[in-house]
Amino acid sequence: MIKTVLIDDEPLARSLVAEYLQSYPEIEIMQQCADGFDGVKAIAEHQPDLIFLDIQMPKLNGFEMLELAEPTPSVIFTTAFDEYAMRAFDSNAIDYLLKPFSKERFDKALQKWMNQRNNTSVDEKTESLNNTVSKHPEEQNRVAVKFGNKISIIPAKDIFYIEAYDDYVKIFTEKDYFLKKKTMNYFEETLSSSDFMRVHRSFIVQLQHITRIEPYEKNGHIALLKNGKKIPLSRSGYSRLKDELGL
Amino acid sequence: MNKLLGSYKEIFLISIGWWLFWLTGQTIVLHRIGLSWGDAFFEGVCTVLVLALMGFIIINIFRYYSQITKNFYLVAADILVLTAATGKILYFTFEKMNEGDAFYMENILPYMPLRGIFYFLMITLLTVVCWFRTHEQEQRSMKQREEEAETLMRDAELAKLRQQLQPHFLFNSLNSISSLAGSRPEEARKMIQQLSDFLRGTLKKDDQQLVPLEEEFRHLNLYLEIEKVRFGHRLNTEMMHDERTAMMKLPSLLLQPIVENAVKFGLYDTTEAITIRIHASSENNFLVIIVENPFDATTSKPRQGTGFGLTSVQRRLYLLFARNDLLEIKTKDNTFITTVKIPQVK
Numbered sequence: 370m371i372k373t374v375l376i377d378d379e380p381l382a383r384s385l386v387a388e389y390l391q392s393y394p395e396i397e398i399m400q401q402c403a404d405g406f407d408g409v410k411a412i413a414e415h416q417p418d419l420i421f422l423d424i425q426m427p428k429l430n431g432f433e434m435l436e437l438a439e440p441t442p443s444v445i446f447t448t449a450f451d452e453y454a455m456r457a458f459d460s461n462a463i464d465y466l467l468k469p470f471s472k473e474r475f476d477k478a479l480q481k482w483m484n485q486r487n488n489t490s491v492d493e494k495t496e497s498l499n500n501t502v503s504k505h506p507e508e509q510n511r512v513a514v515k516f517g518n519k520i521s522i523i524p525a526k527d528i529f530y531i532e533a534y535d536d537y538v539k540i541f542t543e544k545d546y547f548l549k550k551k552t553m554n555y556f557e558e559t560l561s562s563s564d565f566m567r568v569h570r571s572f573i574v575q576l577q578h579i580t581r582i583e584p585y586e587k588n589g590h591i592a593l594l595k596n597g598k599k600i601p602l603s604r605s606g607y608s609r610l611k612d613e614l615g616l
Numbered sequence: 617m618n619k620l621l622g623s624y625k626e627i628f629l630i631s632i633g634w635w636l637f638w639l640t641g642q643t644i645v646l647h648r649i650g651l652s653w654g655d656a657f658f659e660g661v662c663t664v665l666v667l668a669l670m671g672f673i674i675i676n677i678f679r680y681y682s683q684i685t686k687n688f689y690l691v692a693a694d695i696l697v698l699t700a701a702t703g704k705i706l707y708f709t710f711e712k713m714n715e716g717d718a719f720y721m722e723n724i725l726p727y728m729p730l731r732g733i734f735y736f737l738m739i740t741l742l743t744v745v746c747w748f749r750t751h752e753q754e755q756r757s758m759k760q761r762e763e764e765a766e767t768l769m770r771d772a773e774l775a776k777l778r779q780q781l782q783p784h785f786l787f788n789s790l791n792s793i794s795s796l797a798g799s800r801p802e803e804a805r806k807m808i809q810q811l812s813d814f815l816r817g818t819l820k821k822d823d824q825q826l827v828p829l830e831e832e833f834r835h836l837n838l839y840l841e842i843e844k845v846r847f848g849h850r851l852n853t854e855m856m857h858d859e860r861t862a863m864m865k866l867p868s869l870l871l872q873p874i875v876e877n878a879v880k881f882g883l884y885d886t887t888e889a890i891t892i893r894i895h896a897s898s899e900n901n902f903l904v905i906i907v908e909n910p911f912d913a914t915t916s917k918p919r920q921g922t923g924f925g926l927t928s929v930q931r932r933l934y935l936l937f938a939r940n941d942l943l944e945i946k947t948k949d950n951t952f953i954t955t956v957k958i959p960q961v962k
Contacts, residue, residue, distance in 0.1 A: 378847070378850075378883075379788065379791075379792065379846050379847060379848075380847075380848045381791070381792040381795040381796060381845070381846065381848075382788070382791055382792065382795065384795050384799065385791065385794055385795035385798070388795070388798050388799065403850075403887070404887045406887065425784070425884070426884070427883060427884045427885065427886060427887045428884070428885070428886070428887055428912075449783065449784045449786075449787035449788045449791065467787070468787050468788060468790070468791035469787065469790045469791040469793070469794040470791075
């Protein structure tokens with residue numbers, strides 16, 4: 370049996386997929402979710418093989434939901450025309466269905482997934498999909514994180530700095546930090562380059578939270594943040610920071 | 617601004633020539649009457665300086681209070697006051713300068729009123745020239761504004777078309793219809809009808825046309841009904857107007873982007889059910905429409921500016937009424953409030 374979860378904020382859009390799935394008795398719909406929060410929960414609970422996922426949803430969009438979903442299922446996106454999505458899908462999509470889609474098109478997508486399923490590891494596929502599609506412009510303003518079962522959305526302006534941590538990064542706000550399985554390069558590319566700067570191999574800092582720059586040991590420098598944290602600066606990081614702040 | 621400065625300089629140059637001409641004329645006349653060349657020249661210079669000062673005042677009056685062109689009495693008063701001032705100043709100056717000169721006191725000073733006529737004519741002339749210039753400038757800037765408005769209107773037309781077709785709304789609605797067609801064909805048919813009416817409504821409307829609020833509300837309602845089918849119980853709406861506001865006029869489709877914004881903002885910012893409130897009232901000859909939608913103040917990024925939809929509304933209001941204060945946006949707790957004021961032309 371194949372387990373699936375439908376995630377779309379429009380009830381009729383979900384029932385259309387459900388209706389189309391009626392001709393596949395081997396696929397069982399475990400749950401229908403109206404938003405990304407429910408989606409993450411349902412995925413953790415049912416561990417579906419495949420999900421149908423809308424992109425534009427309240428609070429947490431489809432891409433952000435996917436970043437938080439564990440384990441990462443195979444995804445067929447269902448979305449109305451969206452040029453960003455189109456671009457993102459170009460290379461890595463397992464498949465995407467443009468609303469409104471026909472039964473034939475739907476069948477084709479499922480067929481494609483079933484063929485691929487036997488050949489490729491899901492993780493690999495979704496991982497690369499994740500890295501491409503997440504560069505949705507809206508996302509530069511916020512980062513979705515999970516802490517236990519709780520999902521939070523951190524507005525980019527609240528991020529003080531980001532520190533590399535093995536396969537993860539630690540995202541520091543004024544008082545807390547959150548772990549997220551992403552690379553430093555990913556954040557360097559997606560966060561607004563006028564607000565954030567990579568000042569060290571392991572540190573990205575938000576410029577507006579820096580109060581001053583101090584010498585540290587010999588030849589070294591650190592940046593002092595508003596919450597008292599000290600961030601080491603690499604030599605090139607220091608000179609870039611100096612240029613940016615006009616010192 | 618450059619144009620104004622340019623014209624200022626022009627006036628200045630013309631004035632110089634003009635004043636030199638009169639200076640020469642006056643000096644000759646005064647010399648003929650019996651003044652020495654020096655005294656005649658001195659009086660000429662005094663006259664010209666005072667008149668130039670008056671000219672400067674006139675130019676600035678017209679520059680900073682261009683409304684004066686619309687009021688003949690004010691212009692007349694301006695001429696009389698300035699003439700009187702000129703006469704007074706010069707009379708006292710000449711009297712003081714020639715104290716003890718019996719010839720001057722008897723033969724020249726008594727003719728001051730005669731010279732006053734000359735001042736009057738000069739100031740009238742200056743005023744009339746300024747009047748014409750200001751008027752011409754106003755005409756020019758009005759024409760310019762009209763032309764600009766026309767170009768913008770055309771651009772807006774294109775943007776509007778693109779925006780109104782709103783691919784997201786359209787495709788999602790079609791998807792809902794597709795879904796209904798399988799399970800509830802009657803409702804699918806109804807939604808096709810609503811969607812068609814809505815689209816037809818947006819296509820046939822003229823940008824500059826003023827429509828009664830009632831009609832605008834009817835159109836908005838079509839849109840909201842479609843969105844309600846899409847989002848089910850999550851979307852509630854409340855539209856209120858009374859008999860008086862029903863017939864008040866507003867530019868067609870002006871509220872559409874505001875309400876779209878409210879729906880999008882409200883629905884994508886929370887996961888709960890929301891209510892969009894649209895209230896119309898009348899206030900000092902204005903039609904006031906308030907659109908309210910909930911949003912999440914804690915996670916929502918602070919909206920900078922007004923967003924594309926609201927910018928176009930602001931633009932349109934400016935083009936139509938030449939005012940920038942008709943659209944107001946504020947947030948109160950978790951409510952986003954958009955207020956539009958439409959001046960009512962009697």
